[in-house]
Each structure stands twice: as structure tokens, then as C-alpha cells.
Amino acid sequence: MPDNLLQPKKHYMSWPVIALLDFVTIISFENIFYPFQNQGLSVVISWIFLLFAYVIPYELIVSQLSLTFDNQSGGLASWVRRGSNDTLGYWTSWMYWIQSVPYIVDVSNSVIVSFSWMILGNNTLGQKMSTFEFGMLTFIIILLFILLENLIKNSLEVLSLIGGGAMFIMSVLFVLLAGYALLHGAKIATQPFNFHAFLPHFSLKYFSTTGLLIFAMSGAELAAPYIVQMRDPKHEFPKAMWLLAIMTAFLTIFGTLSLAVFFNANHIPHDFKMNGPYYAFSLLGQELGLGKILMYLFAVVQAIFMMAQLAVLLDASSRVFAGDVADKFMPSWLTKKNKQGRPINSYLMTTGLSLFLLLLTGTLPNINTIYNWLLNINGIVSPYKTCWVFFSFLAIRWRQKDFHSDYIFIRNRTGALLVGGWCLAFTFVCATLGFIPQEAAFGTKAFNHQLLLNFITVFILFGVGLLLPLLRKHELKKQR
Template identity: 35%
Template sequence: MNETGVKKLTWQNLALIAFVMVWGFGNVVNNFANQGLKVVGSWVLIISLYFIPYALMVGELGSTFKDGKAGVSTWIKSTMSPKLAYLAGWTYWVVHVPYLAQKPQSILIALGWVTTQNGKFIKGFSPLVLQSITLLLFLFFLWFASRGVNSLKKIGTIAGISVFVMSMLYIVMMIAAPSITGVKIATAHITLKSFIPDFNFAYFTTISMLVFAVGGCEKIAPYVNDTKEPSKNFPKGMIALAIMVAVSALLGSVAMGMMFDANNIPVDLKMNGQYYAFKTLGNYYGVGNLLLILYAIANMLAQISALAFSIDAPLKILFAEGDKKYIPASLMKTNKYGAPINGYKMTAVLVGILIIVPALGIGDMNTLFNWLLDLNSIVMPIRYLWVFLAYMALRGFAKKKFLSEYKFIKNDKIAFFIGLWCFSFTAFACIMGMFPKSKANTSEYTFQLVLNLLTPFVLLGLGLILPLIAKISNKKNAINGSEDIS
């Protein structure tokens, strides 16, 4: 028990909380779709060389700045400067724009599987028509989120846990299927070489999806100081998390290779793979589409909840310790529900553009879905760069020393180098991810490449404009204030 009477977390509790936060079945499906069974070797490398040090660095930062309200922004503000802290907060918000643009697609896909159980629901629409429906759906949930989303939180939590449990159940049932049901393994002639990646250009264009899959563990930071003996138990929890992620990733990828031919992967596996998996699993065990329907309903509700909260939470994080020198006061204006309403309008404009513009140059829905998912894997990891920058500042060039209950590595030079490695690897993965992976014609490939290059720069560049607007706004308010006084 702590001073307030709240029970302290054990390392086992911490590992389970972190696992649910970081991991999902889509991580297995999307990376198997990119690499086939060779992803097994990729998981071993990414978890050992990237994910474990990443998680332990987050533990140290969270322990050092335990009283901060804005997460990474607090870390940057404390070790570097308020202006960089604003840019970190802006990055954490703006990288959610592609995420928000895809969530309504995922809701429609899940709804289609609930109603038809065959994945053909969205195939009857042209990309422009379907994206228009997607935009209307997004605007509805934007309005819904602006009125408070407390009632959706419980539904989302239950649905999210259900999706998670069913994802784990899939791995167990699929690996057991050959011995229980006699089903044949889809991928023939599996050898050790089947699991070893080909380190060529095409391979390196897919590693951003791996980084995207294991990233985001900075969400765990608030729990560091709620952990019993954090200096001892937090690293235990993070190592346990890494083992759980590794087991889930490796066994999940093997299970996918047992169900789908790794040498002939369906072109729409990223879009429909989770539903194909549960439909096929139900057929193996003689329960028809029951598992598919349960998973599709749970996933649809989880996606709805995630959309609503992803509209609201990142904006509130951006404004939590917002400095009026960098953020126009008008953006911080809230409605009677406490929602930053002008921030919502800015979100609507950016997401609306990203929903409609790609549909003008990408010819089919499957390619559009895959492109937007790949764009997320390029843009989302950019926020992790701030984590590693904060860590390098903490252990390398911060002007003052900070006390921490837990240190990942005692030697400052080694700690700084590991932070630099993770920073460099993340940047490399994002850059390589910009090269399209779809086998499109030249004009469509060029269109995707241009969007991949422009989107991160435009989204991040907008963050440099807001301080200029804030400066003009503040000056105008100061003049008006002085006139009122006179």
C-alpha cells in the first residue's frame, strides 16, 4: 500500500497492463502480410535490439519526471526547452491525423463482416464514394466526442479486452488445430531459412510497420511510481512485457503461417486478415461463423471507442501544459463539456483532407486501405523520436542533473549511445517506410510516394505556424487590453 492507501502494482501487474496497452492482433497480421514467415526473424531482432531498451528508457524517464502531466512534453520541457516541449506535444497530437483518417474505414470493414460475413461489403463502392461515407462517419464521431465520451469508455474497455482475449485464443486454437482437427498446414516446406529475413531494399521498406507495432510504451510511464520498489520491479515488468510480446509475435506469426500460405499471401490480408482468421478458425472447429461474428462485433465497438478517444485525448495532452506563447488562446477554448472545440475543428479539416485527397489518385479500396495503414507506420513512430531525444538530453546534455528511483544504465555515455541508436533506427525506419510497398502502376506509385513524403512534413510544419499565429494574437490582445485601460 502507498501513502494514499492505494495498493502498489507488482511487476506482474505492470507487465499485464503494459501488454494490453502496447500489443494487438493487428500487429501480427499486418507484419505477416508484409514479410510472411520471415517476420519471425524480424521479431527476434526488433524486440531484442529496439523494444527492450525503448521500454527501459521509458521507465527511467517516467520515474525521473513522475509529477509531470503531459508525458513526453514534460520530459522535453524539463531537459531542453518550452518551445521544443510544445513541438513534442504538437507531434504527439498531429501524428494521430492519419490514424483518425483510417479508424472510420476500420469501423465500416468490421460492420461489413458483422452483416455479411464475407468481406464484400465495401468492395461494391468506389474509393471516392466510400471515403465520402468515411468522412461523414468521422464527422459524426467528432461531434459525439465533443459532447463528452464517458459512456463510451466502459463499452470500449469491455470490447478492447474481448478483442485481446480472442486474439490470444486464436493463437492457442490455431497452433492446436492440426492435432485436434487434422487440418493441414497451409505453408509447405518450412525450414530454418523460412524464418530468416532477406535484408534487401524491399525488406527495409517494411520495418516501419515493426517499429509501429512495438512502439507506444511511453503510455506506461505514469505507472512507474505506482509500482512497488520501482527500481527493482519496473525493469522486471518491462522484461516480462518483452517476453510476452515476443511469445505473442512469434507464435502468432507461426499460427498465421499455418493458416495462410506464406508464399502466396492474400492481397487483402491487411484489410481483412483478422476476419479471415476467425472465419477459418470457426470452420476448423465446426462452429461456423460464430467466432467471426463475435470478433467483428467486439472489434467494431473497440474501433468506435478508440476513434472517439483518439479525437479527444491527444488534443487534451497537447493543451495540458500548453504555453500561450506557442498555442493561440482561441484553440484552447472549451465548450460546456470541456472539449477544446476549435481544436476539434482543426482536427476535422486535417483529417477531412487526408480522407478525401488519396481517393482521387488511388484506384481501389484495398490499395487505399493498405496505403493509409502504411502511412500510419511512417508517421506514428515520429513521436517516438521525442522519447529518445528526451532520454539523450537526460543522460547527456541536460543542464542540471535529475534524481531518479530507477536508472536503465548507470554509465551516461553508454546510456546516451543507446538512446542515439534507438533515435537513428526509428528515423531510418520512417524514411524507408515512405517507399510504397504496393505493386501499383507508375502513376499510382508516384502518387503514393509523393503523399508519403509530403504528409509528415506538412503535418509537422503546421506546428511551426501556430507559434507565429499565437504571437500575432497575443500582440493584438495586448494592444486591445491597453486601449481598454485608456
């Protein structure tokens, strides 16, 4: 009997599934709301600039890196480790993993908000639930998803397909129905709606909020660990990245223009970042004579989408952390895998650090402030992580004779180094400016409190990475 008949049939992931899986983790309908609140109509110019000067190069850089190291399980950490050294590879894996913790908490918060709109039908969650109850419920959701991922086979792929597909359809539906409403007499809420309204007003606040745009559009490298599950990565992975760029461009540009139809960019509700998507579909439903039907439909899709995000984040980030790190840095108990091949102790450590963040949020006055602060934290730590993508690209292009890839982004070495250097510098500057609190006036007690929380959070999250090599060193001593 031929040997291949004895082998189980391999399950491949198609490139549209990879694109949707990445889309789930990168950007959603709600991600266009906080940039609209921060920058108004001028954010359209920011989105277009970032798309061509940052997002497309970024995703094609990821294509080259993924196909250069297509047999490595650690994703971004493998890229840096193979392109430089073990120490930087470890720090990349740590920062990659730890930057997902605030986002995991943020996504869990969004799951609660979506269910509150399904149940209450309005924005009164903050009146019905204390910050402590909100934090504990967030923690319970994270625990539940860790259990579900280990119990339900292919839950990650199924949730990504349903959640990513449904959210993109809802986003397209919103844009099309907003256009339909305009053609049938609806007035544009943002006035003046002219060329000058789209021009950016460069200031410290403008640049300090750009980190959130990077956070909203970055994360393509999260798909890298799944490249081994593709049938023809050489041709399919770049296709997935281009589809990802097209979906991202559509949502950010046309979604923002549609928001201007229903909201005055000069007078945004204070809870716009948390409840804006539900306001948007409520207003759209009223304009079309459908009542709250569209809002409830979006709340269901948002819940599925956010649960898909949570599933992908918990799985992919833990795989990166435990997937490819030099032995001297990682305690053996942290890389131990269960029967399903998942690094269960990495999941538990994620849960513990999520609890630390939730304790910090307990010092904030209300749920809306918690939601906004977590977004701002993501606008700091996520871009810092993304810096490693461009660092690894610069490393392999500097020594490009030592590395082979089936896909090359910019064949000219000097041109590739210039583009990679620009992306690295831009990302680092925006991440650093993100420490400036966005929701409080300079010099106020709230501003100082949030600034202190920003520094404490980033210092603790990144700093804990110093402990693991020490624990591993102690472990090795005991084994002698």
C-alpha cells in the same frame, strides 16, 4: 471535521488498466497481418529481434521518463521541453498530435470494415460502397466519437478494459485453437516450413517495411499523461510496461506462427491487410467445424477494440498537444478546455485534418488501396514521432545530475546513451525508408502516385505546425 472528508474520493487507475489502455493503442491482432504479408515467415525473426533490441528498452525508457516528469500533463512533449527547450517541446507536441491523425482515420476505417463483416459476412465491402461513401462514413465516425467522449463519463477506461481485454483473449484463443487444429490433423499452409524459411532476406523492401513493425509496436508513451491517476506510479508504472511487453511479444511471435498454419506466406491474398483477420477466423472456424461463428465473434471484438483505440487516441493525443506547450507557441483558443477538462478545439482541429487526409484518399482507386496506403503513412509519421522519445531520454541522461527519477533504466550513463542512440538512429532510418510505397511496383504510375501522396501528406501534416506560432504571435499583438 477533517479536511480530507470534504475532498471527493480520488479515482485511481490500476497498472493492469494502464497496460491494457496502452495495449489498445499499440498493437492489435490485425497488426501482425501486414508484416506477415511484407516479410513472410522471416518476420518472426524480425519480431524477436525488435522485442529484445528495441521494444523492451523502449518501454523501460518510457518508464524512466514518465517517473522523471510524473507531475507533467503533456507527456512526451513535457519530457522534451524540460530536457531541452520550449521550441523542441512545441515541435514534439505537434508531431505527436499530428502523427495520430492518419492512425485515427485508419482506425475509423477498421471500424467500418468490422461492421461490414458483421453485416455482410464476407469481403464485398468494396463492391457495396464507393470510396467517397467510405470516406464520408469514416469522417462521421470520428465526429461521433468526439461527441461520445464528452458525454459519457469514464468511457475511455471502460472501452479500454473491454476492448483491450477482449482482443487479447481473442488473440490467445486464435493461437491456442491453431495449435489444437495442428494436433488434430491440420496441415501448415506455408511451405517450406523450416529454418531457412525464417531467415530474413535483406533488401531495400525489407528495410522499408520495418517502419511498419515499429509503428505496430510503439506507443508506450501514450500512457504517460495518465501516470498522475495511478496510486503508486513508482512501482506500478514499470509493471504496466513489462505486462505490455509480454502481451506484445505473445501476440506478434505466436500470432505470426499461427498465421502460417492457415495462409501460405508465398501467396497472400491482395486484400490481406484489410480482411486477413476475418479470413483467419473463418478458416479456423472451418477447420474446427464451427462455420463462421468465430469470425462473427472476432468482428464484434474488433469493432469494440477499434472504438477503444479511437477513444484513447482522440483523448490522449489532444491532451498531449494542449497539456504542456510554451505560451508563445499556442493560440489560446486551441488550449481552451470544456467543463469536462477536455481541449475541445484540439478535437475539432483533429477532425479537420482527418478530413484533409480523407480528401487525399479520394484520389486512390479503391477501398483496399486506401486502407493499405494509410497503413504505410502510419509507418512513416509514427516512427518519426517515436524519435522524440529517445531524444528526450538522451537529453536527460546527458545531464542526469539535473533530473531525478524513482526508476532508472541502465544506471551506467555511457551504456544508457549507447542504447538510446541506437534506438533513435534505428527509428529515424526506418521512418525515412517508409516513404517507399509498399503496394506498387517501382516505376509504375501507382508507385509514383503513392510516393507523391506520401511526400505531400508528411509535408502538410508536419508543416502546418509552423502556422500556430505565427497565429499566437498575431494574437499577442492584438492584446497589446
